[in-house]
Amino acid sequence: MTYSRFSALESIANRNRADEKLLDVPSGRISDFFGQNVFNEHTIKKYLTKDLYDEVSKTIHSGDELDGALLKIVANAMKKWAMDKGATHYAHWFQPLTGKTAEKHDSFFTLDGDNNPIEEFSVNALTQQEPDGSSFPGGGLRSTFEARGYTAWDPTSPAFILEVGEGKTLCIPTIFVTYGGEAMDYKLPLLKSASFLENAAKEVCQFFDPLVTSVKTTLGWEQEYFLVDEATFFARPDLILCGRTLVGKYAAKGQQLDDHYFGSIPERVYKYMRDLETECHKLGIPVRTRHNEVGPGQYELAPMYEEVNVAVDHNQLLMDLMDRVARKHKLRVLLHEKPFEGVNGSGKHNNWSMSTNTGKNLLSPGKTPGKNLRFLTFFVSTIRAVWEYADLLRASIASAGNDHRLGANEAPPAIVSVFIGSSLKKVLDNIENDIEADEEGVQTVLNLLRKIPNLDLDNTDRNRTSPFAFTGNKFEIRMVGSSRNCAAPMTVMNTIVGHQLSIFKKSVDDLVNNGMDRDSAILQQIKQYIKESRPILFEGDGYSDDWKKEAAERGLNNHESTPEAIPAYTSAAAVEIFSKNGILTERELHAHQEVMLENYCLSLQIESRTLGEMMYNQVIPAAIKYQNLVADNIHSLRDIGMTDEDLAGQLDILKRLNECIKSITKEVQEMTKYRRASNKIEDSYKRAESYRTYVKPLINSIRICSDRLEYLIDDEYWPIAKYRELMFIK
Numbered sequence: 226m227t228y229s230r231f232s233a234l235e236s237i238a239n240r241n242r243a244d245e246k247l248l249d250v251p252s253g254r255i256s257d258f259f260g261q262n263v264f265n266e267h268t269i270k271k272y273l274t275k276d277l278y279d280e281v282s283k284t285i286h287s288g289d290e291l292d293g294a295l296l297k298i299v300a301n302a303m304k305k306w307a308m309d310k311g312a313t314h315y316a317h318w319f320q321p322l323t324g325k326t327a328e329k330h331d332s333f334f335t336l337d338g339d340n341n342p343i344e345e346f347s348v349n350a351l352t353q354q355e356p357d358g359s360s361f362p363g364g365g366l367r368s369t370f371e372a373r374g375y376t377a378w379d380p381t382s383p384a385f386i387l388e389v390g391e392g393k394t395l396c397i398p399t400i401f402v403t404y405g406g407e408a409m410d411y412k413l414p415l416l417k418s419a420s421f422l423e424n425a426a427k428e429v430c431q432f433f434d435p436l437v438t439s440v441k442t443t444l445g446w447e448q449e450y451f452l453v454d455e456a457t458f459f460a461r462p463d464l465i466l467c468g469r470t471l472v473g474k475y476a477a478k479g480q481q482l483d484d485h486y487f488g489s490i491p492e493r494v495y496k497y498m499r500d501l502e503t504e505c506h507k508l509g510i511p512v513r514t515r516h517n518e519v520g521p522g523q524y525e526l527a528p529m530y531e532e533v534n535v536a537v538d539h540n541q542l543l544m545d546l547m548d549r550v551a552r553k554h555k556l557r558v559l560l561h562e563k564p565f566e567g568v569n570g571s572g573k574h575n576n577w578s579m580s581t582n583t584g585k586n587l588l589s590p591g592k593t594p595g596k597n598l599r600f601l602t603f604f605v606s607t608i609r610a611v612w613e614y615a616d617l618l619r620a621s622i623a624s625a626g627n628d629h630r631l632g633a634n635e636a637p638p639a640i641v642s643v644f645i646g647s648s649l650k651k652v653l654d655n656i657e658n659d660i661e662a663d664e665e666g667v668q669t670v671l672n673l674l675r676k677i678p679n680l681d682l683d684n685t686d687r688n689r690t691s692p693f694a695f696t697g698n699k700f701e702i703r704m705v706g707s708s709r710n711c712a713a714p715m716t717v718m719n720t721i722v723g724h725q726l727s728i729f730k731k732s733v734d735d736l737v738n739n740g741m742d743r744d745s746a747i748l749q750q751i752k753q754y755i756k757e758s759r760p761i762l763f764e765g766d767g768y769s770d771d772w773k774k775e776a777a778e779r780g781l782n783n784h785e786s787t788p789e790a791i792p793a794y795t796s797a798a799a800v801e802i803f804s805k806n807g808i809l810t811e812r813e814l815h816a817h818q819e820v821m822l823e824n825y826c827l828s829l830q831i832e833s834r835t836l837g838e839m840m841y842n843q844v845i846p847a848a849i850k851y852q853n854l855v856a857d858n859i860h861s862l863r864d865i866g867m868t869d870e871d872l873a874g875q876l877d878i879l880k881r882l883n884e885c886i887k888s889i890t891k892e893v894q895e896m897t898k899y900r901r902a903s904n905k906i907e908d909s910y911k912r913a914e915s916y917r918t919y920v921k922p923l924i925n926s927i928r929i930c931s932d933r934l935e936y937l938i939d940d941e942y943w944p945i946a947k948y949r950e951l952m953f954i955k
Contacts, residue, residue, distance in 0.1 A: 230946045233460035237954055240456075240555065260509035262310065264303055264384040264395075272302035285380050296348045303384060304333065304346035307395035310386050315346060317354045317376035318387075318396040320411045321361040322820045324710050326541050327401075329356040330394055351397065352378045362823060364816030366407050374409060376401050379416065382538045385508050389549070398538055407813050411712035412534070417808045418719035419533055425723040426579055426587065426603070428730050432743065433599040439582045442719055444536035445699070447527040448543065449518055449571035449707050451559040452494060454954055457946040458557040462843075463835055467828075468561035468708075469626070471836045471924065472844070472931040475567035476948040479521065486519045491955045493554065494524065501526070501550045508546075510539040519635075520568035521952040530576070533719070537712045540573075544708075560708040563629035565948060566928075570630035571707035577718055578699040579603065589698040590649070598747055602729065605653070605754045607700060608643050610725035611693055612758035614802070615641035616782055616793035617721065618693075619704070621714040623790040623821065625828035627706035632768070632785060637692030637703045639790070640776045640783045642763035644691035650764065656748070657755045690767030720808050727806075729754075787825045788913040794818040822909040829916045829924070833900045836924055837893050843944045844931050845886055851938045852882045882937060885930040892930070896923040 260267070270278050277298060284291050291299065307315065316328040331354075333344040354376045361374065376399035384397045401410035408414050423440045430437035458464050463471040480486075490498065498515050505512045511529040518525045531539065547558045563570035579587040587603040611618060619641050632638040645653070692704040705714055729750055736746035760779035765772060773783060784790035793799060795814050803809040809817070859875050869876060899919035906912040935943055 230457075230460050230944050230950075233454075233456035233946055234950060234954075236456040237454050255506050259506045259511075262386040262388070262507045263509040264306055265509065268306060269299075269302060272306055273298065291380070293348065296352060300346055300348050300351040303351065303395065304344070307346075307384075307386060307393075308333065308344060310393060312386050312393040312395045314392075315350065315395040315397065317356065317378075317399040319376050319399045319401040320541055320710060320712065321401055321409060322364070322411070322817065323362060324411075324708065324824075326545060327356075327361070328394075328396060329354070354399075361401075361409060362820040363403070363409050364819035364823075366403050366409055366813070366816045374401060374403060379412060379534070381416070381532075382535050383509070385542075387508075388504075407816075408809065409816075411710045411716070412537075414716045414809050414813075415537060415712040415719075416534060418716045418723070421806050421808060422579070422719040422723035422726075425726040425730070429602060429606075429726050430581060430587070430599070432602075432733070432747065434581075434583060434585075436583050437581045437585075440579050440587070441581075442533040442715070443530045443578050443580055443699075444533040444711065444715060445528065445530040445576040446536060446540050446711055447514075447525060447572075447574040447576070448540065449523065449525045449573065450547065451520065451523050451564050451571065451952075452497065452551065452556050453522060453559060453951050455552070455555045455557050457951050457954065460946040461951070462839055463832075464557070464559070464564070466835045467832050468559060469564040469629075470566070470948075470951070471832060472839065472928050472935070472945065473566060473948050473951075474932040474935040476521075476952060478949075478953075479568050480519050483519070485517050485521050485523070488517045490515070490517060490524075493556075493955050497551060497554045497556060498524070498526070500553070501547060504546050504550060505543060508539075508542060510543055512543075518569070518571075520565065520570075522955075523569065523571065530578070533577075533715050537710070537715060540711050562624070562626035562706040562708065565952065567948075568952070569635040572630065572636055572703060573705045573707045573709060573711065575702040575705050575711055575714055576696070576699045577702060577715065586698050588695075588700065598744065598751075601652075601656075601751050602747060603726075604649075604695070605751050605758075606725045606729050607722050608645070608761065609754040609758045610721040611641065611643055612761040613725075614717070614721040614798070615761060616784065616790070616796070617799050617802075618702075618714065618717050619782075619784055620790045620793040621717040622702075622704045622706060622709060623784075623787040623825075624706055624709065625787060625825045626708060627704075628786050630706065631704065637690060638767045638772070638783070639692075639785045640767065640773070640781055641692050641704075641761070642767065642776070642781065643758075643761050644694040644764060645762060646695065647764065649695065650762065653755050653762075656752055657759075691763070692767070716808065720802060720806060724802050724806060786917050787821070788910065788917050791818055791821055791825075791913070792910070794821070819909055822913045825913050826903070826909070826916050829920055830900060830904070832924055833896055833920055836927060837897060839945070840889050840893050840927065840931065844934060845889060847938055847942050847944050848882055848886050848934050851942045852879065852886070854939070854942075855879045855882065878937060882934070885934050885937075888930045889927055889934075892923050892927050896920060896927065899923065 266282060269281065273281065281291070281295055281299060284295065313334070314330040314332050316330045318326060318328050321327050331350070333346055335343060335345050337343050356374060356376055359374070379398045379400055382398040384395060387394050387396050398412070400408070400413040400416070402413060403409055419442050422442055426440035427437060430440060453464070461470065463469065502512050502515070511531065512526050513529055514525070514527040516525055517523070528539065530536070544560060551558045560571065562572070581587065587599065588607070590600045590604070591597050619639065630636045692702070694701045694703060702714055702718070705711065732750050733743065733746045736749065737743050760781060763772070776783060795811070795818050800811045800814060803814055804811055855875055855878055859872055859879065862872055899915070903912055903915040903920060906915055935947070
């Protein structure tokens with residue numbers, strides 16, 4: 226279904242809100258139904274004896290594989306639970322390199338050897354499937370004729386029941402790999418990186434507390450998004466096909482007054498948020514926060530912190546739920562990083578930290594961070610890792626959509642820097658400049674640091690221009706785009722920090738073996754890391770031109786576009802750190818890079834084609850109609866004796882209309898020519914560069930003339946839903 230602009234507005238005006246189909250909202254407290262559709266440990270207890278439950282739980286928590294007997298018990302319990310809940314099908318739920326989720330449904334129903342109908346769910350059905358998935362991007366990991374792709378159960382993330390309409394499906398989180406076991410998804414590298422970081426961090430923790438036996442990476446994401454009415458959505462081909470507006474003059478009122486930010490939530494949006502939260506809570510997604518964001522029609526929700534693998538799964542599931550619930554309210558969710566020009570785009574802040582089995586947050590400074598060697602170790606090691614692998618972190622969040630947002634004076638710049646706040650900067654300055662961390666100086670060190678004022682939790686101010694900021698007891702990666710799978714930057718973070726901690730551990734051990742006191746050795750390494758990573762620490766305005774110059778002088782790169790950023794994935798340093806630590810092989814890295822470059826090209830290709838159609842099918846015809854109207858007016862007025870001086874206003878409009886029509890026609894032809902030429906380039910990097918250099922500037926230039934026409938043409942003649950209608954009609 227598509228609408229013209231005016232039929233869309235009429236549909237909105239005539240809509241009876243009471244007819245909107247809302248979801249069933251359970252009554253009572255959230256805690257009464259939270260996780261009711263999740264096969265978690267609480268659920269498992271109901272379907273297993275205590276002895277069996279203890280054995281299964283112990284095996285899963287230890288990371289060991291379940292043996293055949295236990296697997297059969299778990300499969301039977303999962304099937305019985307799912308069928309008791311009304312599920313008729315099951316699916317391996319995975320995260321291919323499209324950035325979305327995927328699922329292939331199979332029924333529990335089958336026929337036995339005697340042709341009798343039964344319900345069956347075997348161990349093999351739980352643990353592994355061959356969904357083929359030959360059309361998923363693989364970046365060369367599979368040839369066209371090698372269709373096999375396998376999914377394998379991830380027992381660290383609980384299975385859940387997805388309700389779609391009246392249907393219920395048991396979804397089993399899985400990894401997705403080739404026949405040879407190479408990663409064609411985001412989950413497998415994430416799991417490997419989390420395990421690697423856990424082992425490295427656990428060994429370093431032994432310096433401070435021998436009771437630490439495990440360390441988990443935690444993630445708290447903040448999801449920003451826009452909501453528009455579905456009628457105006459259907460009146461915009463660019464929103465339907467590209468997820469963002471390719472044309473559109475700024476509304477007279479945008480976000481200038483900051484009146485939308487944290488303002489009163491519109492009733493219709495509130496109903497949507499309520500239903501979305503209910504669906505989240507039923508699936509065990511612990512969302513807690515909701516509010517209006519800066520842009521008109523922009524909102525945010527955020528959950529409590531979870532273990533990184535589960536948090537990533539929950540965010541991917543959330544993005545699917547957001548769209549499903551929005552449709553029931555005759556709304557559409559826009560997750561594109563920059564759906565509207567002139568107002569803020571949307572990001573997905575990733576709050577990353579580490580916690581121990583003893584209940585300690587390793588990035589919590591406490592009241593006296595200067596005396597907390599454990600905090601300083603993990604804090605400074607993280608900064609050191611980001612300094613060395615800043616380009617790799619930047620590459621992990623690169624996309625055509627995010628290119629519109631980064632550095633646009635509303636989001637972090639493309640230059641990766643670390644903000645820690647004045648208080649912690651003073652701590653590091655003291656360690657670097659005033660302290661000799663040798664064996665005799667340890668007590669002097671601690672005495673000096675006692676003079677630093679106590680710091681409460683959340684001891685740093687916030688710097689919204691920082692791409693990587695310490696915010697009290699965690700690092701906030703603010704660069705991640707709203708539509709992005711969190712797993713990519715989380716995999717990089719886990720890997721580079723785990724690698725740095727391994728180096729730290731070896732360096733300290735070497736110093737101790739050479740006779741240095743352990744605390745002295747730790748302080749010496751901390752001091753060295755502070756000195757080495759000093760260039761990446763920045764407390765100022767990341768939007769300023771002065772910072773760009775200063776960053777270059779510090780040796781920090783400014784990769785403003787995806788083609789500039791992506792090569793870091795296959796740099797010698799990236800290949801070494803990923804392959805050496807068993808996260809991704811060089812072949813897998815090249816494949817993942819290939820997919821990202823291909824996605825970049827395809828995004829611009831779709832935008833270019835859509836824009837060309839909109840110009841020829843909608844904008845130019847509207848401009849010609851209005852041009853004829855103005856020309857007829859001029860002709861009629863000349864017939865009654867008016868001079869060109871009298872008609873200066875009409876003639877000026879006519880001239881500007883003609884200039885825009887001429888310019889758009891020429892530039893659409895050029896854009897099409899460059900797009901076709903780019904598509905013929907076989908090398909993916911050169912093809913992406915060609916799209917960035919030749920096609921993208923024309924997309925932007927055509928928009929300028931189209932927006933001028935929107936300003937000039939009579940409102941009655943303009944066919945495309947306007948910004949004021951998209952952002953302000955609720």
